[in-house]
Amino acid sequence: MPAHLVPLAVSTLPESCSQCSLGELCLPVGLSNNELSQLDQLVTVRRRVLRGQHLYRGDDPFEAIYAIKTGFFKTDVLLEDGREQVTGFQMAGEILGLDGIGTEKHTCNAVALEDSEVCVIPFHDLENYSREIGALQHHFHKVMSREIVRDHGVMMLLGIMRAEERLAAFLLNLSQRSMARGYSATEFNLRMTRNEIGSYLGLKLETVSRAFSRFQDEGLIAVNQKHIQILNVAGLKKLLSERRT
Amino acid sequence: MPAHLVPLAVSTLPESCSQCSLGELCLPVGLSNNELSQLDQLVTVRRRVLRGQHLYRGDDPFEAIYAIKTGFFKTDVLLEDGREQVTGFQMAGEILGLDGIGTEKHTCNAVALEDSEVCVIPFHDLENYSREIGALQHHFHKVMSREIVRDHGVMMLLGIMRAEERLAAFLLNLSQRSMARGYSATEFNLRMTRNEIGSYLGLKLETVSRAFSRFQDEGLIAVNQKHIQILNVAGLKKLLSERRT
DNA sequence: CGCCAACTTGATGGCTGTCAAGTCAGGTGG
């Protein structure tokens, strides 16, 4: 359908959880139709966050968690001396803000790496609905648990992998999440800078750049600035399993 | 009271959550007496885990989470090639097993580093009680959130700190948790080996050993095998804040 | 066209890993 024929309303009307195309990637997993319509009452506000803007900052009061509807975020923690540790990159369907529940303040920053839109889920309301909808409660617990497991994976990256292993794991992870969202598993645009990748992987940007170049020389990937094409998935995976030391 | 006069029943009778001395360190935070007695129905089984034994292993089916009543644990993830990443050390009052909720299988190993006892909290029951007891639900969410925040702290350790900074942060963390449990903040016995500390901190055991020695030379701590005495808390903290690069 | 941020690439250095030897503490068995 030519662009001028697409009804404007499709993109401007509020879209409910029950109609959201993200579906199983987000919170509404295994809910009945009736329960889904309750979710629509829980999630009534959406918020646009332009590239470079903060969704929240460390120390902000915690009031809601956020489901990414469109866009791409990073979360990071800053040390007093200015050093940054990127704790994660989040894409559509993933949940932001879980760090704030424990202290009722956010403990990291969430920054949009491209123009994004998030669904605001007031946390107090979520807990209320969770008490009525067992499936929602259970799924929320799963989301939190998976975040913990994901963090353990990052610890392994940082604790025992070498530079090229870390970058290979990073690319394979992006590839897999891209595929889960219906995009290409082998070709995508990085939303983050080399510096941000490095901060996430515990490396300096030069090291990230060099690893990209080496992967390209070896025919594993094709790099053109932020555009990445994975040419040899098996080769990347092999980097992870084959340990010499 | 001489040992032979201590009523045997004190140590052998099951002790309920409502009588547990750990209190605020564990799950029962901000519960009414009535709610506490409900918790007593939730937590009815305790399990002894001797030093070196596993509480659970990766891939075990997930059925319960565990509150440490006494003892000390480590959690770790093993790579196929045998390398180990220790993801955390847990002491009395802390919760184990949250990693398993998301996939219904445990994703790491939990090993007792001394003879320990845990309270078994069947997860399905916990969710049921959570739906009735709002304070329990909320506190459980806080526990999970704090685990995520803790993991972010480890990422910072691994991602941007140098060896001595990591070890200083580690010692200060142990000190603070020791104090929270009513033990000395400045003197304690390490339950883990240098190798396990190194795995947690992303360092080799020799590096850990050298850092201990340097701290001792500088008068920051006194080390005698596993016995650690912190002589200069401020000095250790200074190591964290003063960054030269 | 010019500026700037992001990136690439090279040269050098340092922190930590690796390898090795030796010490120490605890436990076992003769």
Next chain:
DNA sequence: CCACCTGACTTGACAGCCATCAAGTTGGCG
């Protein structure tokens, strides 16, 4: 009781990976 053994730890010498410093390139944007 003591010799022995083993695992944990310490310390030294050396090496390698990655950080640092530096210079140059590219692409986007006013």
